[in-house]
Amino acid sequence: MLNDTSSLPMVDLEGVGFAYDQEPVLTEVTMQITPGMLLGVVGPSGSGKTTLLKLMGRALSPTIGRVEVSGPLRVGYVPQVETVNWHFPVTVDEVVLMGSRGRRLGVGYTTSERRSAHLLLHDLGIGHLEHRHIRELSGGQQQRVFVARALMADPQLVLLDEPMAGVDVKTRQDVLAVLRALVARSVAVVLTTHDLNSVAAHLPEVVCINHRVVAQGPPAAILVPDVLYETFGAEMELIEHEGHPIVIDKHPEPVIAPMTRRADGHPG
Amino acid sequence: MDILADPFRFEFFRNGMIVAALAGGLCAMVGTYVVLRNMSYIGHGLSHAIFGGAVASFLAGINFYLGAGAWGVTSALVVNRVARRRTIGADAAIGVVTTVSFAVGVALISRARSFTRNFEAALFGNVLGVEPADVVIVGAVAVGVAAAIISFYRPFLFLTFDPDVAEMFGVRTARLDALFALLLAATVIATMQVLGVTLIAAALVIPPVTARLLTDRFRVMLALAVVLGILSGLVGMYLSYYLDIASGASIVLTQGVGFAIAYTASAQRRTHRRLAGVVSH
Numbered sequence: 001m002l003n004d005t006s007s008l009p010m011v012d013l014e015g016v017g018f019a020y021d022q023e024p025v026l027t028e029v030t031m032q033i034t035p036g037m038l039l040g041v042v043g044p045s046g047s048g049k050t051t052l053l054k055l056m057g058r059a060l061s062p063t064i065g066r067v068e069v070s071g072p073l074r075v076g077y078v079p080q081v082e083t084v085n086w087h088f089p090v091t092v093d094e095v096v097l098m099g100s101r102g103r104r105l106g107v108g109y110t111t112s113e114r115r116s117a118h119l120l121l122h123d124l125g126i127g128h129l130e131h132r133h134i135r136e137l138s139g140g141q142q143q144r145v146f147v148a149r150a151l152m153a154d155p156q157l158v159l160l161d162e163p164m165a166g167v168d169v170k171t172r173q174d175v176l177a178v179l180r181a182l183v184a185r186s187v188a189v190v191l192t193t194h195d196l197n198s199v200a201a202h203l204p205e206v207v208c209i210n211h212r213v214v215a216q217g218p219p220a221a222i223l224v225p226d227v228l229y230e231t232f233g234a235e236m237e238l239i240e241h242e243g244h245p246i247v248i249d250k251h252p253e254p255v256i257a258p259m260t261r262r263a264d265g266h267p268g
Numbered sequence: 269m270d271i272l273a274d275p276f277r278f279e280f281f282r283n284g285m286i287v288a289a290l291a292g293g294l295c296a297m298v299g300t301y302v303v304l305r306n307m308s309y310i311g312h313g314l315s316h317a318i319f320g321g322a323v324a325s326f327l328a329g330i331n332f333y334l335g336a337g338a339w340g341v342t343s344a345l346v347v348n349r350v351a352r353r354r355t356i357g358a359d360a361a362i363g364v365v366t367t368v369s370f371a372v373g374v375a376l377i378s379r380a381r382s383f384t385r386n387f388e389a390a391l392f393g394n395v396l397g398v399e400p401a402d403v404v405i406v407g408a409v410a411v412g413v414a415a416a417i418i419s420f421y422r423p424f425l426f427l428t429f430d431p432d433v434a435e436m437f438g439v440r441t442a443r444l445d446a447l448f449a450l451l452l453a454a455t456v457i458a459t460m461q462v463l464g465v466t467l468i469a470a471a472l473v474i475p476p477v478t479a480r481l482l483t484d485r486f487r488v489m490l491a492l493a494v495v496l497g498i499l500s501g502l503v504g505m506y507l508s509y510y511l512d513i514a515s516g517a518s519i520v521l522t523q524g525v526g527f528a529i530a531y532t533a534s535a536q537r538r539t540h541r542r543l544a545g546v547v548s549h
Contacts, residue, residue: 057436133484
């Protein structure tokens with residue numbers, strides 16, 4: 001009889017806290033990442049989203065609590081584009097090949113590794129740019145390069161830090177399609193996002209964090225005014241469109257002063 | 269041709285040529301990573317730190333390479349450790365650790381002025397005074413560093429490009445950082461007698477920066493930096509011989525001229541590209 005391992009957690013965080021030099025960033029985080037999961041992490045800037053991803057990827061060790069990983073886990077990580085050194089002398093294919101977990105010693109890459117990198121770039125629509133310097137690409141193309149590098153690792157878990165920030169709609173939709181295809185192959189995907197309407201609302205599961213887990217569940221249950229207020233500290237309203245929640249800012253006072261009428265009766 | 273062949277009549281010059289080429293290439297090879305990790309200041313700092321070790325080992329009657337080596341490796345590891353504290357940062361960590369170490373050397377010299385002259389070579393370089401044993405040591409370090417960089421080319425590239433992310437892709441970043449600190453310390457110690465404490469930083473930085481101006485590919489930059497380092501060592505030696513100036517200074521001045529040429533050429537290339545872009549639009 002085959003064991004069903006699909007629901008066993010690949011990463012298990014229990015009571016996890018993390019601090020940078022005594023400054024707490026995350027406290028009491030308990031969650032599990034299971035194969036085929038597609039999880040969005042939302043929260044304000046500085047709320048600990050990137051730290052959470054790095055704890056999941058074991059780039060950081062928790063200050064308190066434990067992060068358990070089932071066996072050797074292949075992780076693919078897509079960093080925030082702002083953190084990338086765009087003046088570093090590397091071409092697109094060199095960046096993608098960094099993700100390869102093949103032969104570690106020596107200068108060269110194998111033909112098979114080069115072919116895999118080429119195919120990944122081709123599938124992401126940037127195969128023709130593989131010998132370009134990374135700085136010469138548009139924002140959306142640059143994001144695709146780092147998605148390709150993550151996929152080059154043949155990952156079981158893909159972590160993406162703000163992958164949709166500053167990219168065009170087409171790239172956003174393409175990247176989401178790639179992520180859904182990964183999930184269909186039982187790869188777990190966790191991504192952080194600021195974009196509640198175009199990204200978070202379309203994911204099967206969302207976790208709201210603000211130095212701690214405020215709530216976790218499907219967007220329809222999580223993206224509600226109380227939770228959003230607790231997460232972002234700002235009032236928001238919700239409307240529904242084709243089953244998806246749409247979050248809109250609630251301004252207690254008009255941001256732009258209403259037009260006043262001049263003495264001659266014309267708007268001022 | 270006599271101009272090129274004439275100095276080779278002297279053994280000290282033959283040794284000097286070999287060691288200058290090796291030192292130039294070695295510093296450029298390690299320096300490529302130093303520059304790309306924005307740690308250019310470490311070459312300057314580490315050479316000063318090791319000077320403290322050199323003085324201490326002289327006083328204690330310990331072999332220069334052993335004493336300065338242990339001191340240098342310890343300094344590099346301490347810098348590495350201190351730099352991991354985010355509130356301090358790499359540049360400040362280098363500043364604190366290495367200047368304190370240099371001050372130890374200066375304090376020891378001021379206590380025993382009689383051997384001050386012995387350290388002129390360590391401070392300013394004396395490539396024409398190298399012994400065959402020095403050539404062997406610089407050669408062995410160059411081979412060892414090259415072997416390590418070729419073997420760990422891929423993880424070193426990932427670590428240099430994206431240190432925060434490499435760990436998640438299975439790169440053992442802490443171990444590689446420690447290995448790099450060892451390679452850097454070995455490079456500085458081996459080339460100290462040739463280039464001098466005050467000029468090693470330049471040999472670490474100038475050839476890689478010059479190569480960076482000429483290429484956008486890492487592998488090409490690394491190879492080009494090594495070639496430029498070797499060439500500047502050879503050309504600098506001839507200049508030292510014919511102009512009767514300190515070898516370390518002539519090597520670094522040669523590198524400076526190379527940088528100026530590359531800078532001008534790359535500026536012109538950029539202008540051409542920009543104009544071509546305007547025309548094509």
